[in-house]
Amino acid sequence: MAINWFPGHMNSAIREIRKAMRKADLIFEVLDARLPDSSENPLVASLRGDIPCVKILNKQDLADPRITAAWLDYLREKPGVRALGHDRSQAGPVHKLLIEARAVLPKANDPSRTFTAMIVGVPNAGKSTLINSLAGRSIARTANKPAVTRIQQRVKLGGGFALLDTPGILWPKLSPPACGFRLAISGAIPDTAVNYQDLAMYAAQWLAEDYPKALAARYKLAELPPTPQGIIDAIAARRACVRTGGLVDYQKASELLIREIRQGLLGPLSFERPPRRGHEGRAVEDPGERG
Ligand SMILES: Nc1nc2c(ncn2[C@@H]2O[C@H](COP(=O)(O)OP(=O)(O)OP(=O)(O)O)[C@@H](O)[C@H]2O)c(=O)[nH]1
Ligand SMILES: [Mg+2]
Structure with a gap:
């Protein structure tokens, strides 16, 4: 959302x-x-x-x-x-x-x-x-x-x-949706206006793509699960985010991941890269070095 x-x-x-x-x-x-x-x-x-x-x-x-x-x-x-x-x-x-x-x-x-x-x-x-x-x-x-x-x-x-x-200001429509997610993960939007489980899913996908080594190292994951959901499950298991009866506590695991990103505990992370100029001066995606 x-x-x-x-x-x-x-x-x-x-x-x-x-x-x-x-x-x-x-x-x-x-x-x-x-x-x-x-x-x-x-x-x-x-x-x-x-x-x-x-x-x-x-x-x-x-x-x-x-x-x-x-x-x-x-x-x-x-x-x-x-x-x-x-x-x-x-x-x-x-x-x-x-x-x-x-x-x-x-x-x-x-x-x-x-x-x-x-x-x-x-x-x-x-x-x-x-x-x-x-x-x-x-x-x-x-x-x-x-x-x-x-x-x-x-x-x-x-x-x-x-x-x-001056007071911090945003604008009425944060678009594309990734803009809102990145601002929220950075801490620009209060807790009451975000859903941590959505933020964590977005963050897990982004980290798996851009910083897989940092993610695996922080949560001691020998292999990264292939889906964001699997990554949150693995973090929850590592950090004892489990309710009585063995159910995963997604809220706790999601808050933990977002808090640790904000605190820099996964190392220095950039959420987005500048567009690279193509031959005709058009912006193209920068594949960069990932990991
Ligand atoms: N890691 C890190 N944290 C910082 C840095 N600058 C500010 N902070 C922290 O970011 C938080 C917000 O800082 P503020 O200076 O209150 O931010 P602001 O832009 O004035 O915020 P609003 O007044 O709410 O718009 C505080 O916990 C600061 O300590 C920085 O360079 N590095
Ligand atoms: Mg201020």
């Missing part, structure tokens, strides 16, 4: 973002490095017009570094786009992000100006954590669940910058 989550507060958050964007000098668009395509909100592109934008592939510690590098190459080919990888271990006020920001700002060296950089992205992408890293202190509230920031918060940095934290 397709996943969608567009609660009322998001509509008002979008209205506020639209209003504040008129005064922004720069957008930091926080994408999840594991899913740079699915976490790219189409509303941001339509709202920002020609305001300079730096795309930040955040949580790169959880993503496959080879694929993140390929995404960065792919994004940098787009006209006017700057892109860089980031994760929360990189702290401090004098930061490569601000160097990137200056590079895209006209009049960046005008000492009389304070530039406002607006930070936007899907829920739980790490926007508030990024603000805290840039500020070098804990100003914005963060937590490992979606929709923590509910109102905009302006934070003044030294060096001519102010940052505007």
